[in-house]
Amino acid sequence: MSRVTGGRRIVRIGFFGRLREALGDEREVPDERGETVARLRVRLAALHPGAARDLLSPGVRACVADAIVGEDFPVAGQERVEFLPPLSGG
Amino acid sequence: MSVRLSDEPISDEHELSQFRSGLEGEGAIVTFAGVARSRTPGGEAVDRLVLDHHPRLTSRSLDDIAAAARERFDIAALRIVHRRGAVAPGETIVFVAASATHRRAAFEAVDYMMDRLKTDAVFWKREDGPEGSTWIEPREDDLAARARWSEAPCPE
Numbered sequence: 001m002s003r004v005t006g007g008r009r010i011v012r013i014g015f016f017g018r019l020r021e022a023l024g025d026e027r028e029v030p031d032e033r034g035e036t037v038a039r040l041r042v043r044l045a046a047l048h049p050g051a052a053r054d055l056l057s058p059g060v061r062a063c064v065a066d067a068i069v070g071e072d073f074p075v076a077g078q079e080r081v082e083f084l085p086p087l088s089g090g
Numbered sequence: 091m092s093v094r095l096s097d098e099p100i101s102d103e104h105e106l107s108q109f110r111s112g113l114e115g116e117g118a119i120v121t122f123a124g125v126a127r128s129r130t131p132g133g134e135a136v137d138r139l140v141l142d143h144h145p146r147l148t149s150r151s152l153d154d155i156a157a158a159a160r161e162r163f164d165i166a167a168l169r170i171v172h173r174r175g176a177v178a179p180g181e182t183i184v185f186v187a188a189s190a191t192h193r194r195a196a197f198e199a200v201d202y203m204m205d206r207l208k209t210d211a212v213f214w215k216r217e218d219g220p221e222g223s224t225w226i227e228p229r230e231d232d233l234a235a236r237a238r239w240s241e242a243p244c245p246e
Contacts, residue, residue: 017142017214018225066146084144088226090124090172090184090211 002031002077011075013044014082019060022051031076037062038071040081059086091160092169093152095143100171100182109169109187116166118193120200122186128179135219139177142214148174155206163199165190170203172211202239209236 002009009031015023029043041062045052054060061068063082064075075081092109102123110119126139152170159168169187177183184207188199208229215226 016144018216020142020214021216021223021225063147066150082144084147084212085214085225086228087209087211088213088215088228089209089232090141090207090213 001079003079009077011040011078012080013040014080016082017085017088019051019054019083019085022054023048026080033076035074035076036071037069037073037075037081040075041071054085055083060084091156091167092171093149093156094171095149095152095174096171097173097175099178100173100185102182102185105169105171105185106187109167109189113167113189116189117191118196119187119189120193120196122184122200122204123182124184124204126177126179126181126183130217130219130224134221136179136217137220138179138218139183140216140218141174141177141183142216143174144212148212151210151212152207155203155210158206159188159199159203162202163188163190164195165199168199168203170207172207172213174213205232205235205239208232 002011010028011031013027013029015025041055045055048055061084062073063069063084064073064078106121128136130136152172156168156170159165165188167189169185171185173181173183186200186203188196190196190199209232217224217226
């Protein structure tokens with residue numbers, strides 16, 4: 001469940017790999033009603049144009065509650081959404 | 091079945107010794123150590139390899155690979171120890187061992203686990219060097235090696 005900060009609902013966005021390097025461990029964005037993964041990607045890309053290519057890449061998968069989710073997954077109300085770049089393996 | 095993430099350098103000798111101490115008379119032990127290179131495939135110097143990981147999915151991926159090896163091969167014991175964080179050239183990134191009554195199963199189990207680890211383990215690797223940093227993309231030859239191991243019979 002997204003938390004309320006300053007009267008607004010907030011979704012935490014977690015990053016890994018090269019996205020973590022570009023954007024840090026985590027960012028917070030206002031929770032928007034009805035938003036999907038696909039729309040969240042577009043919103044984040046507009047906020048962080050330097051990382052837009054990765055944020056919009058289909059190779060970068062979205063993850064909620066430790067499960068990979070699709071582009072139409074509703075992220076509104078989720079506590080945290082993570083973006084995982086392609087794995088480089090061990 | 092022992093699977094562990096390590097922030098500290100891995101001693102291959104210590105891991106082998108620990109692994110052997112837990113065996114029960116198996117006739118074959120196979121080990122593999124993946125070591126951080128001092129140069130990229132293009133010949134540029136590497137100061138360190140950095141493995142970014144996920145707080146839960148990384149351990150889960152290693153556990154899944156170990157469990158699949160146990161299921162698939164007639165092995166008695168296995169061990170996976172994997173570094174995370176910064177790894178210096180020459181240090182072991184991953185140590186894998188398997189024991190079995192006969193050698194073939196142990197060889198195959200270690201080969202399988204390494205092919206899975208190279209593609210399915212949840213890590214993001216970056217090479218840092220004097221010329222800058224580069225995130226490592228999935229490699230075609232690793233994906234091809236992973237594809238050698240079928241996961242299910244073909245439907246009839």
